[in-house]
Amino acid sequence: MSLIVQKFGGTSVGSLERIGQVADKVARFRAEGHDVVVVVSAMSGETNRLIGLAHELQERPVPRELDVLISTGEQVTTALLSMALNERGVKAKSYNGSQVRILTDDSHTKARIREIDNEKLHAGLEAGYVLVVAGFQGVDEHGNITTLGRGGSDTTAVALAAALKADECQIYTDVDGVYTTDPRMVDGARRLDRITFEEMLEMASMGSKVLQIRAVEFAGKYQVPLRVLHSFQEGPGTLITLEDVNQMETPTIAGIAFNRDEAKLTVLGVPDMPGIAHKILGPIGEANIEVDVILQNTGEDNHTDFTFTVSRTDLPRAEEVLRRVAAQIEAREVRSDPRIAKVSVVGVGMRSHAGVASQMFAALAEVGINIQMITTSEIKISVIIEEKFLELAVRALHSSFGLEKEPNDESVA
């Protein structure tokens, strides 16, 4: 018998029928003898409905009251799911953030969890109850209701799993696991049985938005085994773990991530002097524009070229800021290109395996794709290419690294 924390998002509890299906699933786990803590979000649409009401009253609703308002969404779901479980003969009890108690800081609408009191939860589990906990919410030290921000229910689930030392934290979603790459793009894309936290973070930040990055970080920090599963289909999903040193067959590469939501900005003929990067990126940061890849080429004649990428929607604003900066620093020219994409090869295995980069570049060259920028991290190599080559690049890399094969097959890398 093990202790499992299960999290169901807004779509999974979006109607009474779906709440019934979730209850069926939880009841099956209970019947297998597991202790179960369920974390739920508000029924889909409810949070937005409540926020809509608030905005009709105030352009910028008082954050404290906004939290009081929207936290009711999850509370409603906890009560309904508890009823559905009791109706199925499964003893169940709801808990809101204040009842658990999930202590947070006082940053309303984006609070951080400080501490979870697990005394009540342990008592509830020992008394044989399934505990249904409201995700996304907590209380500050003065008893004010706080919320954790969008996607906070994942964080609640992971934090509860950590506090209760659960055997597994299961996040139910609308996909059946984490894939080697987007299955809509590559036919041979394969569901991974396992992936490490670091790989998951790199995959997630590239647009494989299965899990909130914050929850993955949290799970990694507290070593909570995390599993991504489909809410209404059976299957083992993908287990996100610490690097499993016992698994000799760990493939070098976990997957191919990509992001087509980027745009490139280049400042040409920048005087090459200390502090120039700050002079360029400072005003961009002040305008609340996030920068992803940054590249500075060595220049000639004491001049250099400075290139970086931003989210495509930020391009017009970034360009405006940059032209002003360019004039100030007497740069020669500003160029922008919205038609780029980023493709990344991700895998903890590349730490110990040489040749991943050269294999990646070779595979792209073979299909005639020109690489515009390269950045690397310890477990990831990313390239910026022309957007029109994206699908071609992802398929070529997926095939080159043999990702369509099970890891027990001999790896190409």
Add this chain to the structure above:
Amino acid sequence: MSLIVQKFGGTSVGSLERIGQVADKVARFRAEGHDVVVVVSAMSGETNRLIGLAHELQERPVPRELDVLISTGEQVTTALLSMALNERGVKAKSYNGSQVRILTDDSHTKARIREIDNEKLHAGLEAGYVLVVAGFQGVDEHGNITTLGRGGSDTTAVALAAALKADECQIYTDVDGVYTTDPRMVDGARRLDRITFEEMLEMASMGSKVLQIRAVEFAGKYQVPLRVLHSFQEGPGTLITLEDVNQMETPTIAGIAFNRDEAKLTVLGVPDMPGIAHKILGPIGEANIEVDVILQNTGEDNHTDFTFTVSRTDLPRAEEVLRRVAAQIEAREVRSDPRIAKVSVVGVGMRSHAGVASQMFAALAEVGINIQMITTSEIKISVIIEEKFLELAVRALHSSFGLEKEPNDESVA
């Protein structure tokens, strides 16, 4: 400067527009320098919507979870009203039952208030906030959410006023006060400036359903001055007070109450022996039928007639029970009459003024109304008459006791 507790029901906060109007009203009191605690119900329809969801999942929803579910309704209103107040430049903060904390017993869906912690409320008032408190809800000693049952928001308001020693508890409704009788029946019906708790209880139980009886009892017990006012019309309303001994001009009679929802049952030829009343009414009580007026005439030949009234909807069931009982006790006959009405004269003044009863009977005789039954209490005299004479009776009594005149005028009684 005084401390006022104001309660707004579901209709008064039934839309964002109405919440705005309530905020305007509260803001005006605040501008006059008063400290204000506002108690709100769920927006009209919301509680029923939530109960509907619960009943789709369970025929008899788990009471604990039903409370978790429906308590969100009031919480939503507290947040929205707080926002509307802040938008008007009035510092305001919401509190749910657990935050206040309103400690109740653990009778879910019909909990009783045990204690109110007023430390947080005092601190909030001292910091210059309008406090917006969720009505109808509390927590038990284990932190479980409880609700007080329908109309519980009135009770919350009175309990808060008692705990805070408020100068006045104002209940905002859809009527502008308590009247000498139903204004739809008597043109001269007059709004009372004052009424005592006891009179209000007698008037309320007769169908003048302005306030929850429980809240009035509570206010009487803790000596909280209670005022009934109209939510969206200006006016002084009616103040419900302890008997004001200083007011020499207290009129004898406060008002004429009536109830047309009664039916009469008579058992004729009952053997007159000890325990016979119990033999007749015992089975009626077991069938969960409430009895109002009871009358036993002295009989002849060791036989008596036994008459009582029940709610008209209970008549068929009561008759069925009674025919069975009549056979057992060998009574001669059972008769029923659904076409009756009860008319009552209510007033604390009748304690010290003789002649109220005789004036009442004279007034009815003058217009040719036959009295079928009479019952009296310390501050009330009720008669049962044929239903078709109800309007005539109420008008005759209203006029006979001079209720259309202000109490400062010379009283007829």
